[in-house]
Amino acid sequence: MFSHRHTLRCARFAARRYMASSTAQNPIPATFLRGGTSKGIFLHRDNLPADRDQWPRIFLGIMGSPDKEQLNGMGGGVSSLSKICVVSPGSPEQQAQGIAVEYTFVQVGVRDSSIDYSGNCGNLSSMIGVFASDEGICAPPPPGAASHTVRSFNTNTLKVIDTTFPVAESYAALDLPETSIAGVPGKASTILMEFVHPAGARTGKLLPSGSSLDILEIPASPTQTRQLRVSYVDATNPTVFVGSTELSEFLSFDEYVAGSASSAAATSVSETLELIRQRGAERMGLDPSAQAQPKIAVLSAPDKADLEEGVDIVVHALSMGVLHRTVPMTVGLCLGVAANVHGTLGWELVQQARSTSGKPLGEDMVRIRHPSGLVDVGAKFAEDGSVKSATVVRTGRRLMKGVVWW
Known part of the structure; x- marks a missing residue:
């Protein structure tokens, strides 16, 4: 042989x-x-x-x-x-x-x-x-x-x-x-x-804006604007995180994810998410025209079935303007880090989920639900708060x- x-x-x-x-x-x-x-x-x-x-x-x-x-x-x-x-x-x-x-x-x-x-x-x-x-x-x-x-x-x-x-x-x-x-x-x-x-992969900072939570204003209609809570985090790859609940107040986001939105509604969601990503890129000091960076990811709270599986947070990410079939692993790792940084959107949702499920609040491994299933990611921090490493298993x-x- x-x-x-x-x-x-x-x-x-x-x-x-x-x-x-x-x-x-x-x-x-x-x-x-x-x-x-x-x-x-x-x-x-x-x-x-x-x-x-x-x-x-x-x-x-x-x-x-x-x-x-x-x-x-x-x-x-x-x-x-x-x-x-x-x-x-x-x-x-x-x-x-x-x-x-x-x-x-x-x-x-x-x-x-x-x-x-x-x-x-x-x-x-x-x-x-x-x-x-x-x-x-x-x-x-x-x-x-x-x-x-x-x-x-x-x-x-x-x-x-x-x-x-x-x-x-x-x-x-x-x-x-x-x-x-x-x-x-x-x-x-x-x-x-x-x-x-992994912190500061592109911007040199874990929190490029200097804050764990920012307010972003975008047009919601020809005569109205919307203020969204967002987190800009740069770990393994810079990512703009935004909450699905706020998006769903003026966009057909759930229908977009399910593939049931009309073409006009789906286009509106895509254009709005790209606008958020571009505004986030500017705030992070990155080129808004470079579609690959930063990524944008929409975060949701786990439902009852998710909680029974130990899920801490749900994510839908876009890559090159298209809803990703799973989650880009650098986005998953960035979320794993963000979920351990006090005050970010990821941290808020994970704390809420663990308060409901009884899962230890301080556990550094985060279980993420994405469109194709589950992934566990981890982050280790030094005493000064810097990120020592981010870990994940692949095949x-x-x-x-x-x-x-x-």
Whole structure:
């Protein structure tokens, strides 16, 4: 029987031979991986042009954008399937600090030609260590080790992430029936992610406005304005949090989530949420035209059935202007941090839920309900109130390895 390492070496050799012999002008060695509830193309930095100005046309070609179906590429027509990670070994200075890998996350537009480097993807980040280990970008696990931890540096947010995954025969073992995550069928190996010092990923501050709660004024009609309570939090990725109860007072938000709103009502909800996001971006000192950052998430109190499952809070998040089928993991992690910061909307809702359910008020693990199920996220704080880490469990799967055309 061939070992997993042997199979990977053969795949790399075949890709190099194909590159040398093919008459096509542009195949690039690539690996297609699922991480959490996202899928994406993983590339070696050395296989891309040194001039980053040439990257956009390559990435658009790989994904098949712009096209709502992305039929000519590897994308799946939604933002969670239109992603790329560019990976390289850490610099000598980084490696001296224990950072083995550096990577850049790329959000590729589906219906347009946007290439966004402004944020990170928590789901695909869970597979950076696995990819680096498979490709020999980082040191292999010690002989006989049952698990391996790879420390990576994300260039988008300038943050460090540790991923720990099980190993067998010195390679990442992803098919152990250990855990399941909402939105993905079946069980797989546990990948533990720890975002180190995640606060201020884009703005340099956990609370970019200086307050845990802000009042945002927006037009509700041609003659009226509305004041909304919002929280601006920047942990793993900056996010604008707003409450569903206040939105539902003047928008068909529940119908929008259920998919039953008229086209006009759904358009009104989308436009209003984008306006809130843009106003929030300005308040956070970010570019309001960069649709990927900040994210916007609508928070709700759990109902009776949710409380029986230990749910602390319910979230509906948008990604690139579209209601997300699950929750972007960086938004989930940001919410996990926010729920432990006194005075934020997340903190208020979690405290209310725990007062009703009897769950300990001070527990730092937060159970979130999103459109596809549940996820538990955690946050650890130092004595001075700074965020030491944010933690979540993901799973992943190898899907394909070879070359990709652009």
